[in-house]
Amino acid sequence: MAASALTPARFARVLGACLAICALVLLVTPFIGSAHVDYQKALAGEPPHAQILFEARLPRVLLASLVGGALAVAGVLFQALLRDSLADPYTLGVSSGASLGAVLAICLGWRDTGSIPAIWIAALVGAAAALLVVMGMASFGRRVSSFSLLMSGVTVNSIVIAVILLLQNVATFAQSFAIIRWLMGGIDAVEYRTIAALAAILAPVLVYLVWSARSWNLMAAGEEWAATRGVATTKLMWSGLLAGSLITGSVTAITGPIGFLGLIVPHALRLRLGADHRVLIPASFFIGAAFLAICDTVARTALAPADIPVGVMTAMLGGPFFLWLLRHRQKRYWS
Amino acid sequence: MKRWLFILSVLSPLEAGQRIVSTSPGITEILFALGLGDRVAGVTSYCRFPDEARRLPRIGSFLDPHLETILELRPDLVIVQKNPVRLTERLRAVRLRVLEVNPESMQGVHEAIAAIAAAAGVPDRGRQLSERMRSELNTLGERAGRLPRTKVVFFVGRTPGTLDGLIAAAKGSYLAELLEIAGGDNIFADAPAAYPKITHEELLARNPDVIIDMGDSTHTGVISEEHRQAVIRLWSRYPVLNAMRNRRVYPVADDRFVIPGPRMAQAVRLFGKLLHPEVSW
Amino acid sequence: MSAFVEIEGVSYAYNGRLVLDAVSASFEAGELAAIVGPNGAGKSTLLQICTGLRAPLSGACLYQGREIGHWPRRTFAQQVAFVPQTLQMPFPFTAEQVVLMGRSPFGDGLFESAEDIAAAEQAMAATDCLGFRGRDFRALSGGERQRVILAAALAQSPRVLLLDEPTTFMDLKHQVAIYSLLAGLRAQGMLVIAVTHDVNLAAAYADRVLMLKDGRVEAFGPARDVLCEQNIRRVFEVDCALLRQPDGGVWIRYGR
Numbered sequence: 120m121a122a123s124a125l126t127p128a129r130f131a132r133v134l135g136a137c138l139a140i141c142a143l144v145l146l147v148t149p150f151i152g153s154a155h156v157d158y159q160k161a162l163a164g165e166p167p168h169a170q171i172l173f174e175a176r177l178p179r180v181l182l183a184s185l186v187g188g189a190l191a192v193a194g195v196l197f198q199a200l201l202r203d204s205l206a207d208p209y210t211l212g213v214s215s216g217a218s219l220g221a222v223l224a225i226c227l228g229w230r231d232t233g234s235i236p237a238i239w240i241a242a243l244v245g246a247a248a249a250l251l252v253v254m255g256m257a258s259f260g261r262r263v264s265s266f267s268l269l270m271s272g273v274t275v276n277s278i279v280i281a282v283i284l285l286l287q288n289v290a291t292f293a294q295s296f297a298i299i300r301w302l303m304g305g306i307d308a309v310e311y312r313t314i315a316a317l318a319a320i321l322a323p324v325l326v327y328l329v330w331s332a333r334s335w336n337l338m339a340a341g342e343e344w345a346a347t348r349g350v351a352t353t354k355l356m357w358s359g360l361l362a363g364s365l366i367t368g369s370v371t372a373i374t375g376p377i378g379f380l381g382l383i384v385p386h387a388l389r390l391r392l393g394a395d396h397r398v399l400i401p402a403s404f405f406i407g408a409a410f411l412a413i414c415d416t417v418a419r420t421a422l423a424p425a426d427i428p429v430g431v432m433t434a435m436l437g438g439p440f441f442l443w444l445l446r447h448r449q450k451r452y453w454s
Numbered sequence: 455m456k457r458w459l460f461i462l463s464v465l466s467p468l469e470a471g472q473r474i475v476s477t478s479p480g481i482t483e484i485l486f487a488l489g490l491g492d493r494v495a496g497v498t499s500y501c502r503f504p505d506e507a508r509r510l511p512r513i514g515s516f517l518d519p520h521l522e523t524i525l526e527l528r529p530d531l532v533i534v535q536k537n538p539v540r541l542t543e544r545l546r547a548v549r550l551r552v553l554e555v556n557p558e559s560m561q562g563v564h565e566a567i568a569a570i571a572a573a574a575g576v577p578d579r580g581r582q583l584s585e586r587m588r589s590e591l592n593t594l595g596e597r598a599g600r601l602p603r604t605k606v607v608f609f610v611g612r613t614p615g616t617l618d619g620l621i622a623a624a625k626g627s628y629l630a631e632l633l634e635i636a637g638g639d640n641i642f643a644d645a646p647a648a649y650p651k652i653t654h655e656e657l658l659a660r661n662p663d664v665i666i667d668m669g670d671s672t673h674t675g676v677i678s679e680e681h682r683q684a685v686i687r688l689w690s691r692y693p694v695l696n697a698m699r700n701r702r703v704y705p706v707a708d709d710r711f712v713i714p715g716p717r718m719a720q721a722v723r724l725f726g727k728l729l730h731p732e733v734s735w
Numbered sequence: 736m737s738a739f740v741e742i743e744g745v746s747y748a749y750n751g752r753l754v755l756d757a758v759s760a761s762f763e764a765g766e767l768a769a770i771v772g773p774n775g776a777g778k779s780t781l782l783q784i785c786t787g788l789r790a791p792l793s794g795a796c797l798y799q800g801r802e803i804g805h806w807p808r809r810t811f812a813q814q815v816a817f818v819p820q821t822l823q824m825p826f827p828f829t830a831e832q833v834v835l836m837g838r839s840p841f842g843d844g845l846f847e848s849a850e851d852i853a854a855a856e857q858a859m860a861a862t863d864c865l866g867f868r869g870r871d872f873r874a875l876s877g878g879e880r881q882r883v884i885l886a887a888a889l890a891q892s893p894r895v896l897l898l899d900e901p902t903t904f905m906d907l908k909h910q911v912a913i914y915s916l917l918a919g920l921r922a923q924g925m926l927v928i929a930v931t932h933d934v935n936l937a938a939a940y941a942d943r944v945l946m947l948k949d950g951r952v953e954a955f956g957p958a959r960d961v962l963c964e965q966n967i968r969r970v971f972e973v974d975c976a977l978l979r980q981p982d983g984g985v986w987i988r989y990g991r
Contacts, residue, residue: 124831124835124847124851124852124855125845125846125847126846127846130845130846152655153653153655153656153659154655154656154658154659155659166694167658167659167661167694170658170692170694171655171658171659174654174658174691174692175653175654175655175657175658176655179653179654179655198825198826199826202823202825203825204825204826224614224615225614228614229614229615236613236614236615236616237614237615238613238614238615238616239615239616288518291500292500292515292516292712293611293668293712295517296610296611297611297612297613297614300611300612300613300619300621300651301613301619305618305619305651307616307617307618307619307620307654308617308653308654308655309616309618310691329845330845332845333839333842333845334839336828336832336836336839337836337839339825339826339828340822340824340826340828340833340836341819341822341823341824343783343788343817343819344819344822344836346787346788346808347786347787347788347812347815347816347817348812348836348837348839348840348891349808349809349810349811349812349813349839349840350808350839351808373618375613389826389827390827393827393828393829393832394826394827394828394832395828395832397845397846419653419655422646422650423653423656424642424644424645424650424652424653424656424660425624425645425646425647425650425651425652426650426651426652426653428651
């Protein structure tokens with residue numbers, strides 16, 4: 120059970136364990152796949168073995184782990200921000216905003232803008248726009264409250280989804296096909312520079328979040344509680360909102376929405392490690408990363424050569440485990 | 455009296471001058487190919503072939519038909535392509551005569567031609583049309599049969615501007631049937647669905663000689679040179695693919711690939727040119 | 736030289752309804768003051784203004800001569816601690832984790848210092864929380880939670896302690912223990928201001944009492960002057976009798 124005061128030793132022990140799990144998964148999953156790869160030949164750079172391993176499989180594993188870690192952290196953050204353990208990275212409409220951007224790009228036929236696909240840029244802009252609307256609606260003067268955020272987030276979410284449905288309805292057949300594909304979400308092999316760019320966005324946000332984790336503990340316990348313990352609550356909320364949206368927006372732009380993970384990973388870890396965000400945030404990153412890498416490995420191999428949308432796997436693998444965890448927890452609680 | 459008229463109209467085959475509404479582009483093409491163009495009273499907003507069809511009243515789209523517009527056209531017969539919006543049931547509920555067809559495969563197209571021709575009272579024209587198409591396809595098939603088979607993949611969709619979410623035409627799809635006739639060897643023939651999303655890994659391992667990419671064609675129509683270059687740039691990420699090495703990645707955008715219908719021989723001929731440019735088609 | 740905590744003509748309104756009307760009072764270090772009054776008198780609002788959670792509509796609330804809104808939040812939190820009635824906790828923090836949160840105005844790093852841990856330990860011992868320190872805060876009884884919240888405030892080692900109905904859910908033993916604890920803190924020089932509706936606890940422990948009704952000060956002064964029969968009848972609208980105890984204390988009997 121969770122010890123209370125967080126000592127550097129416990130911090131290192133718990134995160135060491137999570138990191139080890141993540142590392143193990145990242146070491147093993149690139150060696151699992153549907154196509155036959157001769158690893159000696161791959162290391163010698165021989166086609167197609169080298170390309171399958173280094174250009175198709177490895178980037179996919181890396182992207183899945185980054186995205187999984189990012190979404191789990193975004194889940195923790197939005198749960199603390201909204202003080203609601205049922206919140207997830209999509210509650211505030213950031214990802215539907217991203218979806219709307221992508222759908223618009225598809226409908227208007229926006230194509231390349233040089234090196235970055237137009238659809239990613241449009242999705243990022245959509246996420247930012249949704250965030251601005253939510254923040255504008257939720258703030259009274261300079262103050263913002265969890266409740267008003269939740270309400271305006273849910274509202275913006277439904278409006279944006281309605282617009283997406285409308286656009287899909289007026290789109291051509293090929294367009295609505297592309298829209299549905301995008302809304303299903305999924306991990307694919309992207310180029311290494313995309314992965315590097317995503318990591319460059321995520322790293323500082325993660326460091327900031329761990330650094331401000333004690334404030335998030337107070338915030339999770341209540342805005343007044345935090346304010347009377349010296350936390351600049353409004354500033355913290357704005358920066359948290361920005362951080363969470365940056366994570367969700369950039370990830371969603373590349374992969375489309377991937378559900379469930381941002382909800383269950385933080386929740387499962389909270390049951391196991393307690394609520395302290397200093398542990399919860401980095402642990403969620405590592406376990407989220409491992410979890411999505413595993414889900415994606417199943418998604419790309421189970422029905423090969425077909426690819427299952429990874430959101431299907433997160434729900435199908437994560438759901439039963441989560442139910443078991445809750446049940447187990449209840450038993451312990453009552454006995 | 456009215457009831458008797460209604461029953462009569464249900465029983466009798468259609469006569470010239472009666473009004474037919476089509477609810478899919480494939481059905482529209484069949485109607486015109488059967489020489490019934492002058493009876494067509496309404497088409498969908500996606501019906502762009504033949505040109506005459508573009509000038510007809512629109513009843514919405516395949517997935518979003520407007521019931522009221524259909525009623526306003528006072529059709530004697532509505533031909534419905536089997537679809538998920540329960541259009542047939544809804545039309546029958548308002549006592550319209552409905553013919554449901556399912557031209558989603560080559561066999562389905564021939565059956566649809568026969569059914570539509572029979573309902574319009576011109577069964578002979580239906581037989582003739584099918585016969586003509588079969589013999590044309592036979593000729594093409596024989597020509598392709600003498601050639602080595604070309605490993606090919608046809609991508610019907612992907613996330614525009616990226617190589618994410620590649621959807622291939624696999625076994626059981628109409629496109630796979632056409633490619634087969636044109637001398638193609640579909641590398642995803644074993645996939646568990648007709649239109650699966652496929653992994654890059656498997657694409658690299660199976661290494662097609664030809665990639666036909668309809669993925670960016672959000673507006674079906676013509677491919678500009680600029681667009682063609684953009685698609686090639688995307689694929690240049692995998693120079694190890696035979697299709698890239700031999701410059702045989704073909705961006706396409708053509709209604710004939712997505713509308714199963716009387717123009718299937720033309721589609722096969724287009725494929726033949728891409729798969730075997732060394733012979734004349 | 737102004738008072739330690741000074742409330743100067745403070746007014747406050749919710750949606751246009753005035754809940755505090757030109758309230759003035761001042762408190763000194765080393766006293767235990769009680770704010771009493773019926774429901775809706777504005778007691779909690781006044782306390783929240785003293786904690787800086789709300790800014791007064793007009794008037795001013797000063798701590799050490801400086802307006803509370805002008806204090807840097809952290810510095811203020813190092814000196815003034817607030818004990819809310821309850822804490823709606825959505826996540827499984829343990830009792831000890833909640834207490835340790837009180838130390839956050841003092842630390843900059845990721846981890847609590849040895850000093851922080853010692854302060855929390857002492858606060859938990861003082862409020863009798865050690866027995867359930869490792870339990871989920873949400874699984875505690877109402878009284879236990881209130882003790883944990885109080886411990887968190889004590890861990891802040893404040894110079895001013897503001898409490899909103901701190902003993903509502905506690906059993907008699909702990910009510911008495913907590914008020915004795917507050918009296919002890921007062922003796923060490925702390926200013927303790929507690930909102931309560933229990934006039935007997937106020938009479939037994941408070942040095943001075945601020946009596947509010949409908950957002951106005953009805954009486955403010957030494958407990959034995961303010962808690963007289965006329966004031967209680969007028970403010971609480973109940974019949975009552977003041978019973979003098981042999982040891983000099985009073986017992987207020989109300990109702991039947």
